[in-house]
Each structure stands twice: as structure tokens, then as C-alpha cells.
Amino acid sequence: MKSAITWMQKTAAAVAIAGFGLSGAYAQDAKPSGEPIKVGILHSLSGTMAISETTLKDAMLMLIDEQNKKGGVLGRPLEAVVVDPASDWPLFAEKARELISQDGVSVVFGCWTSVSRKSVLPVFKELDSILFYPVQYEGEESERNVFYTGAAPNQQAIPAVDYLMNEGVERWVLEGTDYVYPRTTNKILEAYLKSKGVAPEDIKVNYTPFGFSDWQTEVSSIKEFGSAGKKTAVVSTVNGDANVPFYKELGNQGIKATDIPVVAFSVGEEELAGIDTAPLVGHLAAWNYFQSVDTPENEDFIEKWRAFIKDDNRVTNDPMEAHYIGFNMWVKAVEKAGTTDPDAVIDALPGIEQANLTGGVSQMLPNHHITKPVLIGEITDDGQFDVVSETEDLVPGDAWSDFLPESKKLKADWVELKCGNYDTEAKKCLGDTAETSN
Amino acid sequence: MTRSLHRLLVTLAFLFLCAAPALAQVSDAAAIVQKFGGKQSYDHTEAVISELAATGDARVARALRALREGDLYWRESDEAVFIAERRGDEYALFDPITGESAGSAPRGDMQKVRVKNSIRNAVTGALGSLTLRSDNPAQRMRAADTLFSEADPEMIEPLDAAIAAEQDASVKARMEEARASAMLVSDRSAEDKAAAAKVLANRADRESLNKLTVFARSTDDPVARAAADAAIAAIKANIAFWNQMQNVWYGLSLGSVLLLAAIGLAITFGVMGVINMAHGEMVMLGAYTTFAVQEFIRSNAPGLFEWSLLIALPLAFLVSGAVGLVMERGLIRFLYGRPLETLLATFGVSLILQQAVRTIFGPSNRQVGNPDFMSGAFNLGLMSITWNRLWIIVFALVVFAALLAVLNKTPLGLQMRAVTQNRRMAAAMGIRTPWVDAMTFALGSGIAGIAGVALSQIDNVSPNLGQGYIIDSFMVVVFGGVGNLWGTLVGAMSLGILNKFLEPYAGAVLGKIVVLVLIILFIQKRPRGLFAQKGRFVDA
Numbered sequence: 001m002k003s004a005i006t007w008m009q010k011t012a013a014a015v016a017i018a019g020f021g022l023s024g025a026y027a028q029d030a031k032p033s034g035e036p037i038k039v040g041i042l043h044s045l046s047g048t049m050a051i052s053e054t055t056l057k058d059a060m061l062m063l064i065d066e067q068n069k070k071g072g073v074l075g076r077p078l079e080a081v082v083v084d085p086a087s088d089w090p091l092f093a094e095k096a097r098e099l100i101s102q103d104g105v106s107v108v109f110g111c112w113t114s115v116s117r118k119s120v121l122p123v124f125k126e127l128d129s130i131l132f133y134p135v136q137y138e139g140e141e142s143e144r145n146v147f148y149t150g151a152a153p154n155q156q157a158i159p160a161v162d163y164l165m166n167e168g169v170e171r172w173v174l175e176g177t178d179y180v181y182p183r184t185t186n187k188i189l190e191a192y193l194k195s196k197g198v199a200p201e202d203i204k205v206n207y208t209p210f211g212f213s214d215w216q217t218e219v220s221s222i223k224e225f226g227s228a229g230k231k232t233a234v235v236s237t238v239n240g241d242a243n244v245p246f247y248k249e250l251g252n253q254g255i256k257a258t259d260i261p262v263v264a265f266s267v268g269e270e271e272l273a274g275i276d277t278a279p280l281v282g283h284l285a286a287w288n289y290f291q292s293v294d295t296p297e298n299e300d301f302i303e304k305w306r307a308f309i310k311d312d313n314r315v316t317n318d319p320m321e322a323h324y325i326g327f328n329m330w331v332k333a334v335e336k337a338g339t340t341d342p343d344a345v346i347d348a349l350p351g352i353e354q355a356n357l358t359g360g361v362s363q364m365l366p367n368h369h370i371t372k373p374v375l376i377g378e379i380t381d382d383g384q385f386d387v388v389s390e391t392e393d394l395v396p397g398d399a400w401s402d403f404l405p406e407s408k409k410l411k412a413d414w415v416e417l418k419c420g421n422y423d424t425e426a427k428k429c430l431g432d433t434a435e436t437s438n
Numbered sequence: 439m440t441r442s443l444h445r446l447l448v449t450l451a452f453l454f455l456c457a458a459p460a461l462a463q464v465s466d467a468a469a470i471v472q473k474f475g476g477k478q479s480y481d482h483t484e485a486v487i488s489e490l491a492a493t494g495d496a497r498v499a500r501a502l503r504a505l506r507e508g509d510l511y512w513r514e515s516d517e518a519v520f521i522a523e524r525r526g527d528e529y530a531l532f533d534p535i536t537g538e539s540a541g542s543a544p545r546g547d548m549q550k551v552r553v554k555n556s557i558r559n560a561v562t563g564a565l566g567s568l569t570l571r572s573d574n575p576a577q578r579m580r581a582a583d584t585l586f587s588e589a590d591p592e593m594i595e596p597l598d599a600a601i602a603a604e605q606d607a608s609v610k611a612r613m614e615e616a617r618a619s620a621m622l623v624s625d626r627s628a629e630d631k632a633a634a635a636k637v638l639a640n641r642a643d644r645e646s647l648n649k650l651t652v653f654a655r656s657t658d659d660p661v662a663r664a665a666a667d668a669a670i671a672a673i674k675a676n677i678a679f680w681n682q683m684q685n686v687w688y689g690l691s692l693g694s695v696l697l698l699a700a701i702g703l704a705i706t707f708g709v710m711g712v713i714n715m716a717h718g719e720m721v722m723l724g725a726y727t728t729f730a731v732q733e734f735i736r737s738n739a740p741g742l743f744e745w746s747l748l749i750a751l752p753l754a755f756l757v758s759g760a761v762g763l764v765m766e767r768g769l770i771r772f773l774y775g776r777p778l779e780t781l782l783a784t785f786g787v788s789l790i791l792q793q794a795v796r797t798i799f800g801p802s803n804r805q806v807g808n809p810d811f812m813s814g815a816f817n818l819g820l821m822s823i824t825w826n827r828l829w830i831i832v833f834a835l836v837v838f839a840a841l842l843a844v845l846n847k848t849p850l851g852l853q854m855r856a857v858t859q860n861r862r863m864a865a866a867m868g869i870r871t872p873w874v875d876a877m878t879f880a881l882g883s884g885i886a887g888i889a890g891v892a893l894s895q896i897d898n899v900s901p902n903l904g905q906g907y908i909i910d911s912f913m914v915v916v917f918g919g920v921g922n923l924w925g926t927l928v929g930a931m932s933l934g935i936l937n938k939f940l941e942p943y944a945g946a947v948l949g950k951i952v953v954l955v956l957i958i959l960f961i962q963k964r965p966r967g968l969f970a971q972k973g974r975f976v977d978a
Contacts, residue, residue, distance in 0.1 A: 045801075046792075046793055046796065047902075048902050048905075050796060050801040050901075051801045051802050051803065051900060051902075054801045055802075167555070167556055168556075178947050206945060206946075207945065207946070207947055208946040208947065209946060209947050209950060211902070211905075211906050212946060213896065213897045213898075213906060214688075214691075214692050214695065216688040216691065216692075216827070216938075217685075217688055217938055217941045217942055217946075218941075218946065220684060220688075220822075221942060223644070224644060227644035227645060227647065227648045228648060228651065229648045229649070229651055229652040241803070241898045241900060241902065244803060244897075244898045245896060245897055245898065248896065249824075252813075252814070252815055252824040252826065252827075253815060253822050253824065254815060254822065257555050257558075258555050258558045258559050258562065261555055270802065271803075273802060273803070273805075275803070275805060276805060276807060276808075281508070282554070282555050282558060378554055378555070380508070381508070386552065386554075388480075388552075388554045
């Protein structure tokens with residue numbers, strides 16, 4: 001305990017000294033001045049999604065704070081404008097409009113669920129602004145005004161399934177919450193598994209409502225499905241709160257990760273902070289970032305985050321890293337364009353590179369997705385993840401899945417083709433059928 | 439003298455010769471265990487495990503178990519392997535073979551030997567063959583279970599030997615099942631296999647069905663196949679029966695949760711007629727009280743953790759009851775007889791309470807631990823019954839009985855019934871009706887708080903906890919019959935069972951919709967619910 005205190009004192013002293021040094025050095029030339037550049041933060045601070053999104057709001061505030069200490073952008077300070085869309089999808093659109101037209105923000109970082117993103121899309125198109133979306137999603141979309149810094153299905157779901165296949169899994173339960181992300185992801189996964197020779201009777205798809213808490217029947221039917229003489233795994237797109245009772249029930253019914261592993265796409269460090277992880281050891285998650293990744297960049301990020309939030313036990317997670325990458329890319333693009341004008345920044349963004357926190361360099365692609373590493377981690381008893389598999393190279397995000405017949409032929413390219421859904425067979429841009437005038 | 443010396447020397451030499459292989463074996467195993475050290479690939483680790491298993495030395499079990507639990511570490515300076523236990527900022531080190539203490543090391547110096555699921559499975563398999571002759575019957579039992587699922591024909595002979603030596607009848611039976619499962623995949627005669635199929639038919643669970651299905655698919659011998667098919671049919675019938683039992687059990691369990699959530703509302707809405715949209719938040723407050731109690735116990739009196747739920751019960755009752763009292767006195771009493779305004783006002787209160795909790799405790803889920811008596815499960819036939827669900831059923835019934843007793847046997851209960859049945863007459867008899875209103879509302883809210891203690895064991899403790907239960911609670915109370923506690927009990931249980939019988943066929947999403955539709959139809963037919971209140975006061 002004593003050593004911990006002295007260590008903390010030392011760190012505090014070091015930080016203080018460094019701070020003095022910096023402020024001394026930059027006092028004259030880099031103090032941002034002039035009219036602030038406004039940055040909108042559109043994350044729910046109340047309602048069901050507050051549990052996940054509040055953290056992202058704080059992460060954004062920290063990044064903006066850091067950037068201001070470094071001298072702002074274009075010599076101007078950044079100013080965060082925080083609004084609360086209260087987990088209410090139509091309110092997201094209203095708040096987005098408020099941010100862009102009333103507050104005059106240059107860029108917005110926000111949204112979590114796919115419905116909220118779909119709800120703000122028309123606003124961003126109409127008012128021509130920029131949205132950075134930091135969460136893994138179902139793909140099948142590429143918009144000129146949106147930059148997707150979370151994983152597309154080929155950067156999370158498919159590598160996870162590949163890993164399990166390597167481990168000898170032959171029978172699959174696709175368990176999800178009943179909404180657009182799990183349904184689309186499972187459709188892609190089902191097509192992918194079948195293309196790999198998995199028989200239809202070896203795939204079971206099941207959906208439960210939002211916030212589902214009585215998992216007894218579901219878990220026992222998983223158990224039954226798993227007792228057919230083939231190694232079975234569960235691919236879980238169960239979202240948010242419903243995960244905790246799901247894992248508790250798995251533990252209660254004695255399903256161990258060594259028998260039937262569960263690989264989850266929506267369970268990260270933040271979600272595990274609310275549960276006793278001892279019964280979950282060995283279950284898996286696929287992400288592009290884990291707090292446990294041992295790189296100097298990540299260590300630095302965690303330290304800054306804990307200092308900013310004033311809590312030594314706060315965890316970091318994947319969407320936070322996505323915001324870190326997205327924010328820095330935006331800063332670089334603004335500096336490259338020399339202006340915050342959305343059109344110039346949108347054109348400047350593709351090709352921008354930014355070191356991620358896991359030791360690679362992510363790049364913004366012409367389809368407005370980024371390259372990311374894919375990590376598979378096993379849950380450990382301290383609520384963290386132990387990386388058991390990692391892709392060798394960064395995986396470029398694919399907007400349109402190659403495993404769905406209707407999207408196989410589509411291609412997104414905002415640099416050459418200036419189109420988010422170019423039909424490579426018909427050789428024409430499908431455009432937005434709802435708004436043909438654009 | 440020389441003779442005795444000579445004899446001594448011979449004895450010593452003999453002893454040495456005897457001991458040498460044993461010593462060599464220990465050092466052998468120890469040397470292999472050391473191979474876990476250093477940054478190694480998973481394949482390497484797996485190879486070392488099979489090397490250890492091949493020694494046949496039961497003493498390596500300690501190291502293997504530590505590996506599986508993630509307690510096996512190697513020292514960065516010399517790659518020596520130890521079992522490490524965390525003690526503050528240090529690790530206490532133990533020899534991986536003997537388990538003797540080997541000093542300590544700072545945390546930064548030790549690296550964990552990395553494991554993943556396939557490694558854990560390899561360890562379990564290795565332990566199965568190593569501990570078959572262990573002195574501990576529980577370990578032999580586990581070994582037999584492992585061998586059952588591994589089904590390795592090589593193990594038939596070791597199993598035969600173990601069965602012959604086994605004294606414990608239940609362990610012996612498991613070993614025979616393990617032998618049968620290995621027999622099915624071996625190249626022994628069809629008669630042997632048919633006999634093995636019979637052994638598995640008696641075991642009659644999903645795992646044996648599993649083995650038999652694989653066997654029936656692969657064999658081409660008619661005798662063995664017929665035996666397997668007969669066994670499969672028998673097991674399937676058995677499983678079908680237990681599936682129905684399990685549905686009933688799950689239904690009762692869901693029903694008890696519904697009952698707990700709704701029973702407080704049966705008072706505030708059922709008896710008093712207040713549409714209390716903040717009822718769910720009373721449940722949530724109870725759950726957060728449990729969290730606060732556990733936090734306090736963790737930091738001040740860790741020994742009391744097993745009792746934390748019992749301690750939390752009265753506190754949750756008081757907290758939620760007090761909030762309910764303040765709500766009634768400060769808001770609801772001005773709105774009696776105006777249901778629409780009550781609905782809106784209490785909905786506002788529910789939002790305020792949620793946001794208050796979010797501000798105080800933070801938006802993320804809070805961890806409420808399960809005491810030991812509420813963790814784990816036991817098997818009844820082919821059903822696994824989890825302790826927490828069992829205790830919640832018991833608890834729901836106890837709360838129900840207690841509430842019934844309060845309403846029927848205490849002066850407060852008498853006054854409550856008097857006021858709800860005929861307010862003016864009760865007032866004329868000298869009952870302070872406003873006081874009774876306040877107490878009734880506080881009682882209903884307090885009961886909701888108690889429900890929160892129980893629900894914290896199975897659900898997320900988050901500010902949204904209550905929202906998930908409010909609709910279900912109203913559904914149960916309306917379905918059961920407003921103003922009737924027995925109706926709430928029967929309503930909760932029948933909705934629970936109906937839901938759980940629909941779920942396997944219709945899925946969770948559709949199942950819930952079907953239940954809602956059925957309730958709507960039922961209410962059309964019987965607007966007053968299952969147990970309608972009768973008498974003059976009904977419409978008063």
C-alpha cells in the first residue's frame with residue numbers, strides 16, 4: 001500500500017513537472033487563440049443507452065482537452081458541445097439538427113445503436129456535415145457524410161468465426177437481440193458458414209427481446225443443441241444489459257467455456273465491469289482493441305483516461321479507441337485541408353493515417369471505413385481479456401458484405417467513383433433511391 | 439559387528455536402488471514442468487501437457503490443475519516455473535510438483551503461462567487418466583466423467599483395472615459408463631458394443647444420447663445397431679419427459695419473479711387504485727440498497743458477506759418504503775381520483791429517481807455478488823435446478839404469505855381494507871384515512887424494495903432495472919384481478935408457465951407477443967381479471 005502511495009506521488013510529481021515544462025515551452029507560441037472550432041458530441045447521457053454512451057462522451061471531452069493542450073487545431077481552440085439525445089431515436093435527429101444549424105459545429109462524434117445512426121443520416125446529408133460513428137455495426141452502408149471507425153462485419157464477426165472453426169467448432173448457435181445489427185450480422189454469418197460447408201441443421205438462430213432477463217429456456221436449448229456429438233459454439237450478438245443475466249445463467253447451468261464457448265461482439269471491458277467474471281473465464285470476445293493490449297500508446301492512453309476521469313479503476317474499451325482514431329484523423333484532415341469546411345474535410349479524410357492503440361497504423365479508406373486489426377480475447381477472472389489470436393495485418397473494413405447475394409456486387413468509393421453503393425455489374429451508382437434529386 | 443555393518447550397507451544400497459526410480463521420476467516430471475517457462479506457443483504448451491500425462495505420475499496433477507486455473511507462472515529472469523498466488527503487490531511462489539513454498543516475487547517479475555480453452559481441455563483430459571486411481575473418490579468420479587466424454591478406446595484397459603479395484607459403488611457405476619462410452623468407439627466385438635449401448639441407455643441423459651447417436655450413425659452391425667436404436671428411443675422418451683418437467687420449473691421460476699415484481703403493485707394499484715408508474719423504481723432502489731449494503735460489508739466486515747442479503751432486506755424495505763411515503767404525502771394524495779394526472783406525475787417521479795440513481799451511482803451496472811448458498815445448481819433427474827432460482831421461489835412465497843398475514847391479521851390490514859372498501863364509513867368509525875393511505879402506499883413500496891433485493895441476484899443492477907418490470911407487473915395485477923392478492927399469485931404463476939411453454943416453440947420474442955394477445959383476449963372476456971372483486975364497494 002505504502003509503495004503504491006509513493007508511486008502515485010512520484011507520478012503526480014512527474015506529471016506536474018512535465019506540465020510546467022510544457023506550459024512554459026508553449027506559453028508564447030502555441031496557446032490556441034481566435035474563434036473556437038466547435039465539436040459536437042451526440043451521445044445519450046440518460047435512458048437505456050447511457051450505460052455505454054456516457055463513457056464515450058467523457059472520452060471525447062478528454063481528447064478535445066488533450067488537443068487544446070497541444071495547441072488546438074489550425075491555431076484555434078476546440079470547444080465541445082454536448083447534447084443528450086436520451087436514448088430516444090427521433091430525438092437523435094432533432095439534437096443533430098440543433099448541433100449543426102444552431103450551434104454551428106464543424107463535426108459530430110456520436111451515436112451507438114444502428115437505429116440512432118439511421119435516424120440522424122438524413123440530417124447530416126441535408127445540412128452537409130460530418131459524423132464519426134465509433135461502434136461495430138452490421139455494415140451494408142456507406143454514406144458520404146459518415147465515417148465509420150467501428151468494425152464492419154468482416155473486421156469482427158467473420159474473423160471470430162474463423163478462429164472458432166480452427167478450434168474445431170462444427171455446430172453453431174447464433175444468439176442475438178432482436179434488432180437490425182444482430183439480424184444483419186447473423187444473415188451474413190449464416191451465409192458465410194454455409195459457404196464453408198456447414199450444414200443448415202448445424203446452425204441455430206435465435207432472437208430475444210431487448211433487456212431480456214429470463215434466459216433459462218434459451219440456455220437449456222443451447223445445451224441441448226450442443227449435445228449432438230459435435231463441438232458447439234455460441235456466436236452472441238446479444239446487446240447491452242441482457243448479457244449479464246445471459247452469462248449468469250450459463251454459469252448457473254454449468255456450461256463452461258471449455259464445453260460450449262460463447263464469442264460475443266458486444267461485450268467489452270465496460271460491460272464486464274458489472275459482473276463477477278469468475279464463471280465466464282474462457283468465453284470469448286472479438287474486438288479491434290482490448291485494454292490489456294501491451295503497447296506504449298495504450299499504456300499512455302489508459303493513464304491519461306484514468307487521470308481525466310479521476311478513477312484508477314475505470315476501464316477503456318473498443319469504441320473509445322475508435323473515437324481516439326477518428327478524432328485524430330479528423331484533426332489531421334482539418335490541418336491538411338486548412339479549413340473546417342465539411343466538404344474539404346470529407347475530401348481530405350480518405351488516405352489519412354493514424355496510429356491505433358494496438359501497435360498498428362489505421363488508414364481511412366475511400367469507402368469511409370478504416371483498417372483495423374482483429375483481436376480475439378478470452379475473458380480472464382479480473383474482467384479483462386487475454387488475446388489468444390490476432391490477425392497478422394490490419395483488415396480493411398468492407399462496407400458491403402461479400403457473403404450476401406444482394407450486396408456482393410456493390411462497392412463504395414467516395415474518392416474515384418463518388419458513390420456509396422456502386423453496382424459493379426450494372427456499372428452505375430445506385431445512389432439514394434429515396435432522394436433522387438441529390 | 440562386521441556382519442551387521444555389512445547388512446546395514448546392503449539395506450542402504452537396496453533402499454537407494456528402490457528410491458532411485460522414484461527420485462528420477464520426480465526430477466523427470468519436474469524437468470518437463472519447467473518446459474512451460476518462457477514465451478511459448480499454445481502448441482508447445484499442449485505438447486508439454488501430453489508429455490506430462492505420458493509420465494503417468496499422479497504428482498504432476500498439481501501443476502496441471504494450476505495451469506488450468508491460470509495460476510502457473512514463470513519467472514522472467516530464469517524462466518523457472520512456479521505456482522503463484524497473488525498477495526498484494528507480490529506473488530507467493532510454490533513448487534509446481536511438491537507444492538512447497540518457494541519464496542515470493544514482485545508482480546512485474548512473473549509471467550503467466552498462457553492458456554486458452556483448447557489448453558484447458560487438454561489439461562482436463564490429461565488429469566482424467568492421471569487421477570483415475572487417486573485416493574480421493576471425488577477425484578476418481580471427476581476422472582471417470584472426463585473419460586466418459588473423451589471416449590478413448592486406449593483407456594478401456596486402465597478402466598477395467600480401476601473398476602476391479604473400485605470400492606465406491608457410485609464411482610464404479612460412472613467408471614462403467616466411461617468404459618461403455620469408450621467401448622462404442624473401439625474396435626471390440628458387436629456383443630461388447632451392444633452391452634455398452636445398454637449401459638448408456640440406463641444412464642439416459644443427453645450426453646449418452648449424443649454418444650449413441652454418433653455410434654448408430656457409424657456402425658453397420660445389425661445387433662449393435664438394434665441395441666443402439668432401442669437405447670436411443672428409450673433415452674429420447676426420458677428426455678422428453680424431463681423437458682416438460684423443466685418447462686414447469688422454469689415457468690414457476692419466472693412466475694415467482696413476476697410475483698415478486700407485482701406484489702407491491704398489487705397493494706398500491708390493486709388495493710389503493712393508484713397507477714404508480716414509479717413502482718419499478720422502488721424495485722430498483724431495493725436492488726441498489728443491496729449493492730450499498732454489500733459494498734459496506736466488503737470494506738468493513740467481509741465475514742458478514744453471506745448474510746448481506748438478509749441485512750439488506752429490512753433496509754431495502756425501509757428505503758423504498760420511505761421514498762413511497764414521501765411520494766404519497768408530497769404528491770399522490772393531491773391527485774386521488776384523477777388517474778390520468780397520477781399516471782403522468784408518477785411517470786415523472788420514475789424518471790427523476792432513475793436520473794438521481796444514475797448521478798449518484800453512475801450509469802454502468804453495479805455488481806451485486808451472490809452469496810454461496812445462492813450460487814450453483816444441483817441435478818434432479820435430467821433437470822438442473824439452480825439455487826438462486828429455487829431460493830427466489832421460496833422467498834416470493836414467503837413474502838406473499840407475510841403480506842397476506844399483514845392484510846388479514848393486523849390492525850393496519852383491517853384499517854386498510856376498511857378504507858378501501860368504504861372510505862367515508864371508515865372515517866366515521868374514527869380511522870385516520872389519510873394516515874392509512876400513506877401507510878398502505880409505503881407498505882406497497884417497501885415490498886417492492888424487498889423484491890429488488892431478490893431481483894438483484896438474477897438481473898442487472900442498473901438505473902433501468904425497474905423499467906423492465908413495470909409492464910409485466912401491471913399485466914400480472916390486471917390479469918389476476920385488481921384488488922386480490924390471490925389473483926396476483928395465480929396470475930403470476932400461470933403467466934410464467936404459459937410463457938415458458940410457448941418459448942421453446944415460438945421463441946422468446948413471439949412467445950411474449952402471444953402471451954400479450956392472449957391476455958388482451960382474456961380481459962375482453964373478463965374485464966375484472968381472474969379473481970374479480972365482488973360486492974357493493976366494487977365501483978365505489
